[in-house]
Amino acid sequence: MKQRVMMVALFAVITSPVCAAKLSGPARILDGNTIEIEQSKLRLSGIEAPETDQICLDAHGRKWACGIAARDELIKHSNGRTWDCHITGGDEYGRSRGSCFIEGEDVNAWMVRSGWALSSGPYVIYEVVASKTCAGLWSGAFIAPWDWRRRNKGTIIIGASSVPIDARELLLGSALLSDPPSPECVIKGTLGSNGDRIYHLRGQLSYEQIDMTKPGERWLCS
Template sequence: MKRRAMITALLAIITFPACAAKLSGPPRIVDGNTIEIEQTKIRLSGIEAPETDQICLNARGRKWACGIAARDELIRHSNGRTWDCHTTGVDEYGRSLGSCFIAGEDVNAWMISSGWALSSYPHTYTIHEVIAGNAYAGLWSGAFIAPWDWRRRNKGTIVVGASSIPIDAQEILLGSALLSDPPSPECQIKGTLGGGGERIYHMPGQLSYGQIDMTKKPGDRWFCSEAEAEATGWRKAAQ
């Protein structure tokens, strides 16, 4: 038993460096929870920011592009500064999972406490989400659908947010989930689910682009950049 335990411990020591790493530098911010440093894509662990094509409701019940806002707030907060990221493993799309810091400040925690992301597994930042909700910060100032529910939206999808959620919030937000027009002029890339659930994105100017109706399938979505699409497993259409 002791020998087996020693072998297990030795294997852990040998394999740990392959999964864990430290990266530093000014990042390229892809979306509210994905960055790139030195050509390494990093998924901020323990948080879920809204998708860039996601729509929320503000305090007055009006629609706004909250996914783009979350990304832009992270860009503003970063302000070209150096990040220090500690990665431990990869996600299903091959992105490194990491906790990142700016001058000692936990960026993952900042995104949640500022209301621009929600806490997710392993729920390290649950208290930060409570703080954001109590302060009606960011997304919590109005009504929204949790990012994981936005991706699988249906009539049973729950709307969360401020203490007073409009009675028609679900109808408005689920209707916004099928967007005939992009949420922002900068987000012109069309993502469609092909046969067998294959994820394919189409660039303006490609032969197939004009033929795609973005109001047909809930799984279809808009992207703001090729990097954003490829970070979550989408591939470019052949033509």
């Protein structure tokens, strides 16, 4: 019995948050919820930022590259400072997952509170605050990041109370992604017959012929 108690106590120490893996250093911001520290990629857990090719509507109903904006706002907030990340697991893409802090501030919470990401976990209260103050994405109309990746005619549009009446047409229309969302995101990504992602760069023979309004096609920044 005594040996059993000691084994349970040892397991508790090994699996305690204090002993969880940590990653620290300056971060390279890849998108609104993915960073890289010392060549290790980490996905901020509990939040969903817009994709880099995602388009939203502003308070006046105009289209803007909200995915790029979310990434750039995180870059500005980071400002070259040291990140301290607590790794809690991994994902299907080989990235670590966890919560990160800059000088003691919870970055995951900051992204949601500032309106640049939605909560997919414990940050719902910050999402409520962002929506009430029309911060970031909430200043206009947008599609939840998890819906953007597989959007269709039935996709729900969310955002400010003054969402324009033509928001659905603007965000779900076939012409939405005919042009790149940003001058820096001009790589065309298509799916091959075997499911592989194929990258097409400007200047290649097939580049101009690719129809980016087809399902599965993505504008990529790198």
